[in-house]
Amino acid sequence: MTIARDLLGKILVTEFDGQRTSGRIVETEAYNGVTDRASHAWSGRRTKRTEVIFARGGTAYVYLIYGIHHLFNVVTNVKDTPHAVLIRALEPLEGIPVMLRRTGKPSPDHSLTRGPGNLSRALGLLTSHTGTTLLGDTIFIADDGWRPRRSDVVAGPRIGVDYAGEDALLPYRFFIKGSPYVSGRKKINQ
DNA sequence: CTGACGATTCACT
DNA sequence: GTGAATCGTCAGC
Numbered sequence: 001m002t003i004a005r006d007l008l009g010k011i012l013v014t015e016f017d018g019q020r021t022s023g024r025i026v027e028t029e030a031y032n033g034v035t036d037r038a039s040h041a042w043s044g045r046r047t048k049r050t051e052v053i054f055a056r057g058g059t060a061y062v063y064l065i066y067g068i069h070h071l072f073n074v075v076t077n078v079k080d081t082p083h084a085v086l087i088r089a090l091e092p093l094e095g096i097p098v099m100l101r102r103t104g105k106p107s108p109d110h111s112l113t114r115g116p117g118n119l120s121r122a123l124g125l126l127t128s129h130t131g132t133t134l135l136g137d138t139i140f141i142a143d144d145g146w147r148p149r150r151s152d153v154v155a156g157p158r159i160g161v162d163y164a165g166e167d168a169l170l171p172y173r174f175f176i177k178g179s180p181y182v183s184g185r186k187k188i189n190q
Numbered sequence: 191c192t193g194a195c196g197a198t199t200c201a202c203t
Numbered sequence: 204g205t206g207a208a209t210c211g212t213c214a215g216c
Contacts, residue, residue, distance in 0.1 A: 064210070
């Protein structure tokens with residue numbers, strides 16, 4: 001939970017085949033383990049797919065949704081405690097031309113890394129990266145000391161988890177107010 | 191083995 | 204605002 005907030009302002013970096021891309025994290029969502037109906041690990045569901053969420057913190061969990069989009073998560077807790085943080089939006093920093101090529105966009109705009117599906121595509125993240133440690137040199141979190149002002153960090157309900165009942169209302173989504181890269185639907189936004 | 195569906199996005203009405 | 208795309212995962216038979 002605290003970790004989701006602390007990740008705001010940090011830099012997510014991927015480096016595949018010498019192509020480095022990075023972006024500052026401006027939006028995250030926390031998934032709070034077995035008590036969170038919106039989490040894949042809810043109620044102790046532990047399967048081949050979700051196994052990685054039970055790993056120790058600092059592990060990547062990349063999940064394919066709707067057969068189309070990849071969603072990138074960071075496993076945040078100790079072994080056997082399935083907490084994860086979904087990275088929902090970045091502000092592009094390095095490797096923007098590479099991102100453009102990956103996404104097929106002609107020019108950089110706010111949609112390049114806005115939304116978990118777009119972001120993963122821009123950084124070249126695939127489900128095959130699930131289980132990769134973030135302590136290595138292909139996918140990792142960097143910190144240049146930049147921090148959002150405390151008054152600019154906003155918490156709100158998560159997106160796309162309406163099926164989770166009451167848990168869908170929990171303020172587990174954190175984002176930096178005013179960033180043009182923050183995603184969000186029209187309903188419960190900002 | 192079979193069927194149902196999702197932590198989304200994009201194009202179209 | 205609505206609906207389709209598209210496939211790995213999981214539950215059930």
